[in-house]
Amino acid sequence: MGGTGREQSQTHWMLDLMNGKLSINREKEAEEWKRRCIYKVPGFLKELHKEAFIPRVVSLGPFHHGSPHLQPMEQHKRRALLHFLDRSEHPLQVYLSALQAKEQAIRGCYEWPNDLAPPNSPELLDMMLLDGCFLLELHRVSQTDGETGYAAEDPVFGSKSSLFFAHHNSYHDLLILENQIPLMVLNTLLDPLGTRICTRVNELMLELLGEEIEGEVLKGKMGLHTLQVYMMHNLCGDVPDVEELSDPEPYFKKLPSATELHEAGVRFEISSKSGLMNITFEHGVLRLPWIAIHGSTETFLLNMMAFEQLRVRNSNWVSSYVSLLDDVIDTANDVELLVSSGIVENAMGSNEDVADIFNRITKGMVFFENPHLMGVRTRLMRYCKKRRNRWRAYFIHTYLSDPWTLISLLAAALLLILTLLQTHYTVLGYYK
Numbered sequence: 001m002g003g004t005g006r007e008q009s010q011t012h013w014m015l016d017l018m019n020g021k022l023s024i025n026r027e028k029e030a031e032e033w034k035r036r037c038i039y040k041v042p043g044f045l046k047e048l049h050k051e052a053f054i055p056r057v058v059s060l061g062p063f064h065h066g067s068p069h070l071q072p073m074e075q076h077k078r079r080a081l082l083h084f085l086d087r088s089e090h091p092l093q094v095y096l097s098a099l100q101a102k103e104q105a106i107r108g109c110y111e112w113p114n115d116l117a118p119p120n121s122p123e124l125l126d127m128m129l130l131d132g133c134f135l136l137e138l139h140r141v142s143q144t145d146g147e148t149g150y151a152a153e154d155p156v157f158g159s160k161s162s163l164f165f166a167h168h169n170s171y172h173d174l175l176i177l178e179n180q181i182p183l184m185v186l187n188t189l190l191d192p193l194g195t196r197i198c199t200r201v202n203e204l205m206l207e208l209l210g211e212e213i214e215g216e217v218l219k220g221k222m223g224l225h226t227l228q229v230y231m232m233h234n235l236c237g238d239v240p241d242v243e244e245l246s247d248p249e250p251y252f253k254k255l256p257s258a259t260e261l262h263e264a265g266v267r268f269e270i271s272s273k274s275g276l277m278n279i280t281f282e283h284g285v286l287r288l289p290w291i292a293i294h295g296s297t298e299t300f301l302l303n304m305m306a307f308e309q310l311r312v313r314n315s316n317w318v319s320s321y322v323s324l325l326d327d328v329i330d331t332a333n334d335v336e337l338l339v340s341s342g343i344v345e346n347a348m349g350s351n352e353d354v355a356d357i358f359n360r361i362t363k364g365m366v367f368f369e370n371p372h373l374m375g376v377r378t379r380l381m382r383y384c385k386k387r388r389n390r391w392r393a394y395f396i397h398t399y400l401s402d403p404w405t406l407i408s409l410l411a412a413a414l415l416l417i418l419t420l421l422q423t424h425y426t427v428l429g430y431y432k
Contacts, residue, residue: 032108033312034313035105035108035109036108036109036110036111036311037109037180037182037224037225037228037311038061038063038109038110038111038177038178038180038181038182038224038225039110039111039177039178039306039307039310039311040063040111040113040116040178041053041177041178041306041310044364045302045306045364045365048363048364049298049302049360049361049363049364052298052299052302052303053176053177053178053302053303053306054176054178055067055070055172055173055176055178055179056069056172056173057070057073057172057173058070058073058077058134058173058179059073059131059179060131060134060135060173060174060179060180060181061110061127061131061178061179061180061181062110062116062118062119062124062127063110063116063178063179064178064179065119065127073156074130076134076155076156076157077130077131077133077134078130079157080130080133080134080136080137080138080157081129081130081133081134083137083149083150083157084133084136084137084189086149087149090192090193094192094193095129095188095189095192096125096129097192098188098189098192098193098194099125099128099129099185099188099189100121100125102184102185102188103121103124103125105182105184106124106128106182106184106185107124109182109184109224109225111310128181128185129189131181131185132181132185132186132188132189133189135181135186135205135208136186136189136190136204137157138156138157138208139204139205139207139208141157141158142207142208143207172296172299174205174208174209174226174227175209175226175227175230175299175300175303176227176299176303177227177303177306177307177310180225180226180227181225182224182225183201183202183205183222183223183224183225183226183229184222186201186204186205187201187222201222201223202217202218202222202223202229202233203217205223205226205229205230206229206230206233209226209230211230211233211234213233217229217232217233218232218233227303227304227307228307231304231307231318235275235276235304235317235318235321242371242372242374243374243375245374245375245378248374248375248377248378249377249378249381249382251367251368251369251374251377252367253377253381254327255324255327255328255377255380255381256327256328256380256381256384257327257328257329257330257331257334258328258329258330258333258334258335258337258338259330259331259333259334259337260384261286261328261380261384262337264383264384265284265383266281266284266285266286266380266383266384267284267285267286267341268285268286268287268288268337268338268341268343269285269286269287269288269341269342269343270287270288270289270290270341270342270343271287271288271289271290272287274289275289276289276317276318276320276321277317277320277321277370277372277373279321279324279373279376280376281376281379281380281383284383286376286380288338288343289321289343290342290343290344290345291343291344291345292344292345292347293344293345293346293347293348293354293357294347294348295347295348297357298357298361301318301322301361302361304318305318305319305322305365309365309366315370316367316368316370317370319365319367319370320367320370320372320373322358322361322362322365323362323367324373324377325358326358326359326361326362329354329355329358329359330355330359331355332350332351332352332354332355333351334355335351335352335354335355336351339351
């Protein structure tokens with residue numbers, strides 16, 4: 001019996017190794033890892049978080065290309081290309097040639113899994129051309145108030161359809177890790193002759209996602225793909241300095257829940273600055289960034305965490321933030337505390353649903369200490385260990401949180417003082 005193609009390839013590789021035809025090229029290997037940024041999510045994570053890593057409407061790139069449930073959108077990609085070329089100054093071959101010149105760099109962005117053979121050159125170039133033009137056309141019509149060249153009734157590029165699709169389930173498909181194309185593809189399509197550097201490609205994708213843009217995005221550098229640009233623009237913000245600590249608490253030690261923190265006297269407020277790392281704890285006040293929880297939040301956070309963990313050069317800001325929220329949120333009561341303080345906006349309807357999200361979202365993820373949060377976690381744990389903080393909090397929650405309880409307490413105290421005074425003077429009168 002003949003072996004499979006994969007087995008034959010393995011055999012050829014071993015023969016080349018035995019014949020001395022293979023050697024280590026460390027510089028080339030390091031460059032390849034640096035370029036890689038689009039990954040297939042490991043199977044065990046997909047089993048734990050079913051459908052979180054699967055696009056629902058459109059495939060972008062090779063990993064979900066050909067999936068049966070995504071085929072209806074392929075005809076719309078072809079229409080987008082026709083409209084793109086109709087407005088272009090260049091013929092089709094100019095764009096294909098420009099993409100071909102970047103082919104190796106484009107291939108290097110993908111980590112090809114063993115169960116998916118990389119597409120041949122014509123197939124890859126056609127795919128990038130169609131997917132890239134689809135995104136550019138979708139952006140163009142979503143930002144155009146007047147004539148777009150498409151019929152108003154167009155199911156994808158119509159006056160209202162494009163906005164609906166771009167924000168479909170809060171732009172679900174455009175932020176799936178496995179469903180990305182390199183932004184260099186869009187940059188090449190916008191400037192196929194290479195006459196200028198198009199740093200606006202970051203803004204184009206953020207505009208498509210409905211994001212408000214203030215100032216320069218990624219300091220003028222072209223992003224890797226849409227998911228990475230979204231993360232850097234929306235979530236990173238200002239990063240606080242790393243503080244030096246003596247004997248910090250172990251990172252794997254769970255923080256008390258929001259309810260337990262509240263009972264220990266901790267108050268919750270919204271961070272004054274943007275960014276997931278702007279979490280502070282000072283003078284009994286824990287400040288956390290605002291977050292809206294809706295139907296796609298779990299999917300977004302999972303894909304961001306997967307990207308952080310698969311791309312080693314990334315920071316672990318999202319993962320660390322989610323790990324902290326997972327500690328703080330155990331029950332619906334914890335969610336209610338964060339909602340009442342304005343930190344969490346619950347668009348799910350049920351606090352139990354929000355608690356369930358954070359109780360399952362960290363399954364299968366690997367977490368390591370984030371130096372920016374080490375001080376916050378350590379101070380929180382030590383604050384909760386002090387009995388005087390708990391006693392003070394108990395007194396405040398029991399007697400000072402309700403005005404009638406406070407009035408009753410003051411009346412009882414006044415009565416006690418008057419009774420003591422009366423007893424004091426009665427005793428004095430007796431001895432006189």
